[in-house]
Structure formats: C-alpha cells, structure tokens
Amino acid sequence: MAEKAPKEMSFLDHLEELRWLLVRSTIAILVLASLSFFISDFIFEKILFGPKDPNFITYRFFCSISQSFGLEDVEICDAKMPFIIQNTSMGGQVSFLIWTCITAGFIIGFPYILWEVWKFISPALYAKEKKYAGAFVIVSSLLFFLGVLFGYFIITPLSVYFFGSFNASPEIVNEFNLESYTSMIKTSTIACGLLFELPIIIYFLTKMGLVSASFLRKYRKYALVIVLIVAAIITPPDVISQIIVTIPIMALYEISILISAVVGKKELMESTSK
Incomplete structure (x- = not known):
C-alpha cells in the first residue's frame, strides 16, 4: 500500500508555502514581462491588433471553409472592421503597455507557475503520484497553450468581427476604448487557456x-x-x-x-x- 509523505505540515506552514509560491510566481511573471517589453512592438502590431485586420488568417480560414460547403455569399469573406480604437485617458497607453507585458509574462511563465503549484500540492499526494510531476507540468502546459491559441485564433477574431461590424443604427459609429478592446482579447485568450x-x-x-x-x-x-x-x-x-x-x-x-x-x-x- 502506498504511503504518504512522512512530513506533516501545520496550517501556518501551508500558508507560508503558499506565500512563497505567490512570491516566486510573481517574480517570474515580472521578469518575463520585462523581457516582453523589448518585443512590445511585435506584440502590439501583430498580435493585439492582428484580429482587427480584415485579412487576418482566421477570417480567410472561415471564408475558405464556408466556400468549400458551397456558401459563396458569406459575410466573413468580405470582412470589414468599421471601427477605430482610441485612448481616452492621460495614462491609458502607459497602462496598456505595462499590463500587456504582464499578460505576456503570465502566459509565457505559466509552465513555471504550474511547477510551483505542483510543489505546493505534492505533500498531500502519495509517493507514487509524485513521480508524475514532469507529466503534470508538460500536459497542463500543452493544454493551456492550446487553449490560448484557440482563444486567440478562434474566439477573439470572431468576437472582434461580430462586435466590430455590428451596427444597431447607421447613426452610431463604433469607436472602441483601448482598454475595452485589449481587455476582451486578454480575457478571451487567458480564459480559454484556463478552460482547456x-x-x-x-x-x-x-x-x-x-x-x-x-x-x-x-x-x-x-x-x-x-x-x-x-x-x-x-x-x-x-x-x-x-x-x-x-x-x-x-x-x-x-x-x-x-x-x-x-x-x-x-x-x-x-x-x-x-
């Protein structure tokens, strides 16, 4: 019969371990966020504002799929993005830069966070279960990154297309706030990553x-x-x-x-x- 780890931890010991888990994870995210700053132009122009481009790969993919089923007059084949993105606050762009880099740091550093989580829960596992630490981190990371890709290439562009092209009245012009636009993209990608x-x-x-x-x-x-x-x-x-x-x-x-x-x-x- 499998035995659990001999070391028993008190409630305060668990809180201390949890505190250091959060500290180490936060440091890792901030370090990766700092590195993401050096490629911020690519992140903004190619990733964040990619779904705003009518020629984005997702729109072309759905168009080709629809046409293969004989649906020629599909709106997404002539995707238009009749909206602009504007900044309405003094420090909006600074906040946008910082939080975008932090989000990138979180996504890139997710495998490390999983490793920290595994170390935190491992004392409660059987000895034979602790051997699967590597498999847990690898499988969980793959699922997360698949979810992020699904959220970014499927959920995000379809949401941008729907809300960007939706018009309740010709008198209304879509002028989306920068924070609203980026928040939707970040929420969609990270939520799908966690959903996976x-x-x-x-x-x-x-x-x-x-x-x-x-x-x-x-x-x-x-x-x-x-x-x-x-x-x-x-x-x-x-x-x-x-x-x-x-x-x-x-x-x-x-x-x-x-x-x-x-x-x-x-x-x-x-x-x-x-």
Missing part, C-alpha cells in the same frame, strides 16, 4: 471525491446547450462557425468524463483492497 485545463481540474476534483463520471454524464446536455449558446453569440451567423467553436470544447468535456471514470474506478479498487 478542464481535464486536469476534473482529475483532481475526482481524486477529492467532489465530482464523478456519472455526474458529468448527467449534466452533459446542459453543458452542450451552454456551449452552443456561447458559440452562437460570438460567431458569425452560420452553422459551420458555431460547430467549429463547439467541437473542441465538448471534446474537452468528453475527455474529462473519461478521465473521471478512470480515476474513480482506480480509487474504488484501491479502497476495496485496503
């Missing part, structure tokens, strides 16, 4: 007995409805775009169910063998 951590989160929730495969199967249809509603809001008004957004998210949900079933079965076998 769902299989890892489900793994630990199942280990703690908080969720089960049967619970996830029971609420599968509700999850599908929510995803479809979100996809319908952020995508152009065609079924193909909605399906492309929905499939990866529901695939993650199904993978999470499978992981929960495997972990639950393993936990049951270990409990019966004791």
Whole structure:
C-alpha cells in the first residue's frame, strides 16, 4: 500500500508555502514581462491588433471553409472592421503597455507557475503520484497553450468581427476604448487557456471525491446547450462557425468524463483492497 509523505505540515506552514509560491510566481511573471517589453512592438502590431485586420488568417480560414460547403455569399469573406480604437485617458497607453507585458509574462511563465503549484500540492499526494510531476507540468502546459491559441485564433477574431461590424443604427459609429478592446482579447485568450485545463481540474476534483463520471454524464446536455449558446453569440451567423467553436470544447468535456471514470474506478479498487 502506498504511503504518504512522512512530513506533516501545520496550517501556518501551508500558508507560508503558499506565500512563497505567490512570491516566486510573481517574480517570474515580472521578469518575463520585462523581457516582453523589448518585443512590445511585435506584440502590439501583430498580435493585439492582428484580429482587427480584415485579412487576418482566421477570417480567410472561415471564408475558405464556408466556400468549400458551397456558401459563396458569406459575410466573413468580405470582412470589414468599421471601427477605430482610441485612448481616452492621460495614462491609458502607459497602462496598456505595462499590463500587456504582464499578460505576456503570465502566459509565457505559466509552465513555471504550474511547477510551483505542483510543489505546493505534492505533500498531500502519495509517493507514487509524485513521480508524475514532469507529466503534470508538460500536459497542463500543452493544454493551456492550446487553449490560448484557440482563444486567440478562434474566439477573439470572431468576437472582434461580430462586435466590430455590428451596427444597431447607421447613426452610431463604433469607436472602441483601448482598454475595452485589449481587455476582451486578454480575457478571451487567458480564459480559454484556463478552460482547456478542464481535464486536469476534473482529475483532481475526482481524486477529492467532489465530482464523478456519472455526474458529468448527467449534466452533459446542459453543458452542450451552454456551449452552443456561447458559440452562437460570438460567431458569425452560420452553422459551420458555431460547430467549429463547439467541437473542441465538448471534446474537452468528453475527455474529462473519461478521465473521471478512470480515476474513480482506480480509487474504488484501491479502497476495496485496503
């Protein structure tokens, strides 16, 4: 039978470890943010303002997919961005520069943050489970970066296209605040990155007995409805775009169910063998 780590930590010891986790992670993010400053022009022009370009790769991709299904008159093939981005506060651009670099530092440094998280939770794991530290960091990082790419190349441009081209009245001109525009991009990319951590989160929730495969199967249809509603809001008004957004998210949900079933079965076998 596997044994847990012999060292017992008090509540204050855990708080101290958590404090140093936050300190080291913050230092890593700030260092990477400082390095990101030297490529800030590329980050601004090619990444942040990339989805504003009508020739952005996502718009061309959706156009070609739609045309392959015989949909010739698709609005996204003639994407227009009739809006401007403006700064309305004295220190807006300075704040924009700082927080953009910090966001870049967080995304780049996410694997290190995961490693710190693993060191924090490892005392509560069995000795055989601690051997999977490398696998945990690698898999979690890959899922996060896949989510960031999905958020940036799928969710973000479709949201920019929808809100940028939407016009309730010809009398209204879209002039978006710099903070509003960049906040949407940052939120979409980081949120999708964290959303793609769902299989890892489900793994630990199942280990703690908080969720089960049967619970996830029971609420599968509700999850599908929510995803479809979100996809319908952020995508152009065609079924193909909605399906492309929905499939990866529901695939993650199904993978999470499978992981929960495997972990639950393993936990049951270990409990019966004791």
